[in-house]
Amino acid sequence: MAAISSLPYNVPVQYCLPQPLVIMPMTFRKAARTLLIPCLFAVSTAYAQQPPAQAPDPEVTAPQVTIFPHTDTSRYLIAGQANIIFQGHPGFHSPYEGTNSLLARGEYKVSMVGTLFLGLQLHHNLRYNTDAIYNLESSGGRGVSEALGLAGFTNLDVVRNPNLGSVPYTARVQLHQTIGLTDKLIDTQRTQLSLATKVPERRFDLRVGRMSLPDVLDVNGPGSDSHLQFLNWTADNNGAWDYAADTRGYTYAFVTEYDDIHWSARYVFGLMPTVANGVDLDWNLRRARGDNYEFEYRKTPFAFLPERLLSPERKGAVRLLSFVNHADMGVYRDAIDAALTARANGDPSAVPVITAHAPGTTVKYGFGLNFEQELTQDLRTFGRFGWNEGQHQSFAYTEVDQTFELGGDLAGNRWSRPNDKVGLAGISNAIKRDHQQYLALGGLGFLLGDGKLNYAREDILEAYYTAHNWRGLFTAFDVQLIAHPGYNQDRGPVAMFSIRTHVDF
Structure with missing residues (x-):
């Protein structure tokens, strides 16, 4: 465990390429082909050259995927992980830059995250289980361009406030209570956030404490883990879900969840930050809070397909999410009108400022759909x-008002590497008209601001290959192609390359 907390987070993190390459403008379709065609060719070749996958031999022990073995029968859990990402991009076409732009010159940086997971079953009862969870985390390094200039930023490990440093902090501390409503038990996998290996088939799950809301909401098997899967913010989470969190991505929250045989329902409320992308949380629940609702149905969403196309035994799930945030958020239209009035009164340099408003609670809401x-x-x-109303200030996650995502992953059984995985996803993000005009007039969000804007959707194509090297050691290569970075078709496209090393202890 000491190896996690003593990672060398003081490694220099920013270097500029001496003679940056420049990617000239091209259509996103053409850029996507440069990545998609080789990926499809590689997958099809692997399928063609390899014999059909054999059913797993029950006598063969599954490969160990942690450095140290862990038992499922102990009342306590001690585990950890480290994630190191080297990421960079060559220079790209950009006739101008603003305060919050992705830098057009070539650059690369390193981010590092280490987490210590501690868990204890305070009340070990198959029907009424109680867990105490504590996570200590350290986040070092920085993102390219200080994590600015992209709505779908390319590294989910990056802290959006680079001045916080790598001093360890409490990421999660919570109590988890299971209340069984039946004596019938089902198997479940032990995780860092839930220690039981058997749970009642029908039950309530309650959590209270410090957590990240994506721990329990908008979870998706192929697309939620930036340590072994995709890296982009809007690939691993719903970009239009402006979920309650501080700048590190955590908040204090209360979770109520009901689980039945084929469905679950969840309600979560969490504390909002006092300012957009802020470190401090607002504890006045009458003034600020985030209310979140989710319904999950654990059956295939494609049951209408004939059996010859999709076996009914194949697992699937669909999740419906909604959120309502109350916070001291600005209104884009008010900021725009104030700037236009100032210009009409003789100040041609006036720009809209979303934070220049009288204090008061406003409401932002949205919806999400998630399937696997x-x-x-x-x-x-x-x-x-994902969709949100887009009239109020992007406040806690990223600057997205609408998002579409479609992707998939493939395990490496065909080439005799069952713990390897290749993934491919396409994402298209958008913002509403007032948000567009705000940026076009020179306004700054907490992530975006090129000084002007020639609007287009921000389109992203991401592919990765994760290789299991030995026990808990994984390496991955990741490529992201981004058209219209920061919704600006005057800039880009951008090619972002990453090498990731992940260790599970």
Whole structure:
């Protein structure tokens, strides 16, 4: 465990390429082909050259995927992980830059995150289990361009406030209580956030404490883990879900969840930050809070397909999410009108400022859809759709008012590497008209601001290959192609390359 907390987070993190390459403008379709065609060719070649996958031999022990072995029978859990990402991009076409732009010159940086997971079953009862969870975390390094200039930023590990440093902090501390409503038990997998290996088939799950809301909401099997899967913010989470969190991505929250045989319902409320992307949380629940609701149905969403196309035994799930945030958020239209009035009164340099408003609570709401579907033993597909009303300030996650995502992953059984995985996803993000005009007039969000804007959707294509090297050691290569970074068709496209090393202890 000491190896996690003593990672060398003081490694220099920013270097500029001496003679940056420049990617000239091209259509996103053409850029996507440069990545998609080789990926599809590689997958099809692997399938063609390898014999059919054999059923797993029950006598063969599954490969160990942690450095140290862990038992499922102990009342306590001690585990950890480290994630190191080297990420960079060559220079790209950009006739201008603003305060919050992705830098057009070539650059690369390193981010590092280490987490210590501690858990204890305070009350070990198959029907009424109580867990105490504590996570200590350290986040070092920085993102390219200080994590600015992209709505779908390319590294989910990056802290959006680079001045916080790598001093360890409490990421999660919570109590988890299971209340069984039946004596019938089902198997479940032990995780860092839930220690039981058997739970009642019908039950309530309660959590209270410090957590990240994506721990329990908008979870998606092929598309939620930036340490072994996709890296982009809007690939692993619903970009239009402006979920309650501080700048590190955590908040204090209360979770109520009911689980039945094929469905679950969840309600979560969490504390909002006092300012957009802020470190401090507002504890006045009458003034600020985030209310979140989710319904999950654990059956295939494609049951209408004939059995010859999709076996009814293949697992699937669909999740419907809604959120309502109360916070001291600005209104884009008010900021725009104030700037236009100032210009009409003789100040041609006036720009809209979203934070220049009288204090008061405003409301932002939105919806999300999330599905996943097993297609074969090794192949899964998934997708997301997200929408929010877009009139109020992007406040806690990222600057997205609408998002579409479709992707999938493939396990490496065909080439005799069952713990390897290849993934491919396409994401298209958008913002509403007032948000567009705000940026076009020179306004700054907490992530975006090129000084002007020639609007277009921000389109992203991401592919990765994660290789299992030995026990808990994984490495991955990741490529992201981004058209219209920061919704600006005057800039880009951008090619972002990443190498990730992940260790599970």
